[in-house]
Amino acid sequence: MVQTASLHEEVVGRIRDMIVEGELLAGSHVTERAICEKLGISRTPLREAYKVLAAEGLLTLLPNRGVVVSRLTQQDVEDILEMIALLEGMAVDRLCARASEDEIAAIERLHGEMVEHFRRGERLEYFKANQAVHEAIVAAARSPQLAKVHRGLGARVRRFRFAGNVDPARWERAVREHEQILLAIKDRDAHLLQALIRTHLRNGWKIVRRQNRDELAPPLEVEPVPEPIGRRRRRKAEIA
Amino acid sequence: MVQTASLHEEVVGRIRDMIVEGELLAGSHVTERAICEKLGISRTPLREAYKVLAAEGLLTLLPNRGVVVSRLTQQDVEDILEMIALLEGMAVDRLCARASEDEIAAIERLHGEMVEHFRRGERLEYFKANQAVHEAIVAAARSPQLAKVHRGLGARVRRFRFAGNVDPARWERAVREHEQILLAIKDRDAHLLQALIRTHLRNGWKIVRRQNRDELAPPLEVEPVPEPIGRRRRRKAEIA
DNA sequence: TCTGCCAAAATTGCATGCAATCGTCGGATC
DNA sequence: GATCCGACGATTGCATGCAATTTTGGCAGA
Numbered sequence: 001m002v003q004t005a006s007l008h009e010e011v012v013g014r015i016r017d018m019i020v021e022g023e024l025l026a027g028s029h030v031t032e033r034a035i036c037e038k039l040g041i042s043r044t045p046l047r048e049a050y051k052v053l054a055a056e057g058l059l060t061l062l063p064n065r066g067v068v069v070s071r072l073t074q075q076d077v078e079d080i081l082e083m084i085a086l087l088e089g090m091a092v093d094r095l096c097a098r099a100s101e102d103e104i105a106a107i108e109r110l111h112g113e114m115v116e117h118f119r120r121g122e123r124l125e126y127f128k129a130n131q132a133v134h135e136a137i138v139a140a141a142r143s144p145q146l147a148k149v150h151r152g153l154g155a156r157v158r159r160f161r162f163a164g165n166v167d168p169a170r171w172e173r174a175v176r177e178h179e180q181i182l183l184a185i186k187d188r189d190a191h192l193l194q195a196l197i198r199t200h201l202r203n204g205w206k207i208v209r210r211q212n213r214d215e216l217a218p219p220l221e222v223e224p225v226p227e228p229i230g231r232r233r234r235r236k237a238e239i240a
Numbered sequence: 241m242v243q244t245a246s247l248h249e250e251v252v253g254r255i256r257d258m259i260v261e262g263e264l265l266a267g268s269h270v271t272e273r274a275i276c277e278k279l280g281i282s283r284t285p286l287r288e289a290y291k292v293l294a295a296e297g298l299l300t301l302l303p304n305r306g307v308v309v310s311r312l313t314q315q316d317v318e319d320i321l322e323m324i325a326l327l328e329g330m331a332v333d334r335l336c337a338r339a340s341e342d343e344i345a346a347i348e349r350l351h352g353e354m355v356e357h358f359r360r361g362e363r364l365e366y367f368k369a370n371q372a373v374h375e376a377i378v379a380a381a382r383s384p385q386l387a388k389v390h391r392g393l394g395a396r397v398r399r400f401r402f403a404g405n406v407d408p409a410r411w412e413r414a415v416r417e418h419e420q421i422l423l424a425i426k427d428r429d430a431h432l433l434q435a436l437i438r439t440h441l442r443n444g445w446k447i448v449r450r451q452n453r454d455e456l457a458p459p460l461e462v463e464p465v466p467e468p469i470g471r472r473r474r475r476k477a478e479i480a
Numbered sequence: 481t482c483t484g485c486c487a488a489a490a491t492t493g494c495a496t497g498c499a500a501t502c503g504t505c506g507g508a509t510c
Numbered sequence: 511g512a513t514c515c516g517a518c519g520a521t522t523g524c525a526t527g528c529a530a531t532t533t534t535g536g537c538a539g540a
Contacts, residue, residue, distance in 0.1 A: 055295035079385040086326045145319040
């Protein structure tokens with residue numbers, strides 16, 4: 001049974017896609033009315049979606065002044081990728097200890113599809129398959145909490161990772177790294193996997209950084225949020 | 241300048257407190273009107289708060305059927321604590337490499353306050369100071385992204401950790417572990433810190449598990465969410 | 481007594497309206 | 511000419527209203 005998402009959930013997905021695909025640029029101000037008209041919805045579900053995306057870190061709320069697409073510094077992206085590496089490390093530990101043969105077979109199948117997309121030079125499909133492999137690895141750890149945090153972090157940097165996948169040499173190397181990872185999974189060699197995954201993400205980051213140099217906020221910038229002109233005043237409303 | 245939070249942010253804080261303090265029990269259904277009247281607000285900011293707390297994992301949204309306070313299994317709590325350990329491990333790595341002497345001094349000061357509360361047997365104050373120490377350690381890593389994820393995970397298990405702090409023997413031992421951690425911080429001994437923090441959280445978990453055996457959902461329960469009676473129907477609204 | 485079904489009540493989802501706040505532009509003052 | 515001030519338009523924050531869905535209660539039939 002396909003559980004149809006509520007309207008605001010669909011909106012969350014749509015805006016997330018718009019950010020990932022670059023339709024909404026980092027740092028840009030997103031007015032409610034513009035999106036409302038674009039999606040044909042009213043402001044209420046949109047505002048609910050804003051709150052969710054802000055909690056995820058993709059949007060930044062400016063009280064009384066709307067929202068902007070969050071800008072990430074190079075350091076931010078690096079930190080998030082390091083956290084992803086830690087979580088995937090935790091995932092492979094559990095995977096080696098507890099995954100069923102079926103789950104490992106599923107990972108192998110997804111891996112095969114990914115390699116096939118690589119052979120055909122299908123960049124977008126490869127990217128999605130790559131994501132699917134990483135998510136299957138996390139899923140095999142059988143921790144909903146881990147999967148949730150991992151997914152949230154992945155969403156924040158997906159845009160940059162995609163942009164980083166354009167270098168042909170890196171692409172081929174990434175596939176080779178994945179081959180090694182798959183072998184280590186089949187051997188349930190947790191120690192090796194830790195090292196491989198860490199290296200894999202680290203290598204990826206080098207490219208991401210090079211490709212996105214312009215897109216990313218400079219590391220030293222304190223806060224890319226425009227400062228209010230006047231001083232903020234207190235709200236009068238108080239909750240009981 | 242104190243930035244007064246918007247109404248829905250205050251509501252988020254209030255509901256979070258209500259969950260942490262046990263006023264809202266895990267698994268209980270939370271109707272909008274009840275909270276609205278209790279806080280003297282209308283449904284709009286409350287619903288926005290719901291979405292944020294659901295994104296954080298404290299609430300679970302049941303489409304068309306309201307929200308329930310998320311129930312965590314023993315495994316969930318264990319997984320979250322392990323993730324916290326990983327993140328704090330990452331934090332101390334950076335702390336050792338980059339923290340200023342001022343930041344370390346601040347940690348030492350908070351640690352001192354915590355010990356003082358322990359000596360006086362002030363349980364709640366100790367608990368808060370303990371949190372402050374852990375947050376100061378993460379803050380010294382100077383990664384807003386890391387801090388954000390760490391804070392989110394901490395919120396999800398705060399309730400259980402507090403309940404776990406009632407065992408006198410564990411309490412004293414926790415303080416001793418903190419003493420060791422502080423020393424390792426002052427020595428900037430990242431390797432030792434990793435081990436200490438991991439052990440510290442693991443020891444805490446043993447008590448948490450024992451104390452909260454009733455509160456936590458049993459590990460094998462698939463989904464604690466009450467099943468709908470009728471089948472779900474499709475929504476008719478579609479976004480453009 | 482139990483089951484199935486239908487209608488009423490309760491609750492949620494979304495749209496709209498109004499008040500408060502913010503940004504801008506024009507004019508007065510120094 | 512620059513700065514400060516105030517009013518206007520635009521935008522956000524919150525409250526309320528209506529439609530849709532779920533839940534409940536009762537009743538008929540087995």
